[in-house]
Amino acid sequence: MFKGQPKGLYALALANTGERFGYYTMLAIFLLFIQAKFGFTAAQATQIYSIFLAGVYFMPFFGGILADKFGYGKCVTLGIGVMFAGYLCLSIPTEANLMGKILMFGALALVAIGTGLFKGNLQVMVGNLYDDPKYSAKRDSAFSLFYMAINIGAMFAPSMAKAVTNWSLKGAQLTYNANIPALAHQYLNGTITPEKTAELEMLASTMQGAQGMDMAQFSQYYIDSLSTAYNGGFAVACVSLILSVAIYFGCRKWFKHADVNAKQAKAAAAASGTATAEPELTPEQTKSRVTALLFVFAVVIFFWMAFHQNGATMTLFARDYTANTATGWVRIGFNIWSLALIAISIYTLFSVFQSETKKAKITSGIATLVLWAGAAALYFGMPEVVNVQPSDFQQFNPFYVVALTPVSLAIFSALAKKGKEPSAPKKIGLGMFVAALGFVILTVGSLGLLSPAQLGGTVSPDLVSPTWLISTYLVLTFAELLLSPMGISFVSKVAPPKYKGMMMGGWFAATAIGNYLVSIPGLLWNKLPLWGVWSVLIALCLISGIVMFSMMKKLEKATE
Secondary structure (H helix, E strand, O other): OOOOOOHHHHHHHHHHHHHHHHHHHHHHHHHHHHHHHHOOOHHHHHHHHHHHHHHHHHHHHHHHHHHHHHOHHHHHHHHHHHHHHHHHHHOOOOOOOHHHHHHHHHHHHHHHHHHHHHHHHHHHHHHHHOOOOOOHHHHHHHHHHHHHHHHHHHHHHHHHHHHHHHHHHHHOOOOOOOOHHHHHHHHHOOOOOHHHHHHHHHHHOOOHHHOOOOHHHHHHHHHHHHHHHHHHHHHHHHHHHHHHHHHHHHOHHHOHHHOOOHHHHHHHHHHHOOOOOOOOOOHHHHHHHHHHHHHHHHHHHHHHHHHHHHHOHHHHHHHHOEOOEEEHHHHHHHOHHHHHHHHHHHHHHHHHHHOOOHHHHHHHHHHHHHHHHHHHHHHHOOOOEEEOOHHHHHHHHHHHHHHHHHHHHHHHHHHHHOOOOOOHHHHHHHHHHHHHHHHHHHHHHHOOOOOHHHHOOOOOOOOEOOHHHHHHHHHHHHHHHHHHHHHHHHHHHHOOHHHHHHHHHHHHHHHHHHHHHOHHHHHHOOOOOHHHHHHHHHHHHHHHHHHHHHOHHHHHHHOO
16 A cells, blocks of 8 residues: 555655644644633534634635645645644633633634645645656555544544643642533532532542632632643644654655646746646536536535534533443553554554565564554553543544555455446545444434433433444544545546645635534534434435435546
């Protein structure tokens, strides 16, 4: 799977890995942060979360337009600087007042603008590497590998967020408890019931840092300490961006030839007296391709609406309805180093079968056994009961992406050899149906639980096993692998040359709209039973898949 790829792919992928590590560290705790610090309701918090996500994924549309005019590399460099400023502002502790909100929203705007300049244009340069006929057949596998690299950063992000949070709380002689922030805000604003007051007093008695404090002092102290701990998680993004910059500029010579937009390529060709690398499309061809892309964009809106519930309603489900401890074999999922060893072992295992020499096969086999032994040792060395925080669940999706990418590539490679590989539009349509199945699992796990309205912002007395969320993330990852890397590859292949940046930005604009619609289940959170929230997502995914397949012939014809 790695053989025959240009070196530029690895440089661009690793640069993106660093940036995504910081972004997903921030995202793992962002919704928890704004609820803990400002006391926002679930509806308000998911609305802010979805607007931010929409901004992050809509800005690449404008970043692409600028890059089509001024150059991809210039926009990527500017984007890194703007993102750094945004994360730096987020990492500064502030009061939970108007100025604190202004600084937070301003920082979020900078992160969104910087991402818009960086993300889509970096991926256009990846696509440009495969305009070379020497590499053109490897375009789809390249974007799968690129997508895998993104998720390596995302996989470690929740554990980093948790580690920084716990380290900071330990310094304040406190520990994390999902119940306390909501109870503390209720106490401070005078809406708490006598029963909940007793619960808060009991929880405070377990905290060494609460000694000598009354409940008002403890409530404010816990909110301030937890908010500051989350600020430390945001600071991680600044450090990871520095690493991205070092990789990007240190390896720039590997992909410098791909940092050329249509305008620059045409000018260079004119100066040298050679023909352009890509022939101009007719107006009819351009219209057909753009129309096909716009239709795909419209369909995937609903996938991203469903998928990005991971940081919204699925995080609320993890906090309020899922057991905060893990026992038995489930424990291994909450040790990031065990997951990392398992993920690496998938690649060494594939290498056993794909290596061309006997020595390489033996080496790969030994490496696989060593990695399995290491994962087993870590597992058996874990406590019998492992504490789980809501953000921990967000490491499962990137882990599955990293671990399953070689499986996905092997399956589609085998189908391609037989001439039976599905087209990119078909993979996208199948991805919608698989996503619906993921929320069916969560619906079953939610049956019989109290509604969020009945809980009143606190944790359910009946908690379900972590395996419900773990299984849901697994199925949603299958859907993601069918849809996301294939969709990006499809855009890079089909987009008219002079609109490459804009069309890649269009893919992210569709993602942005889907991310904004993430707020709809959040708005329904306190109005429907749990199974009703998930059923809305199931219906949207099924309808989108049916519509996608109804237009399949036209889509495939437009891309010939």
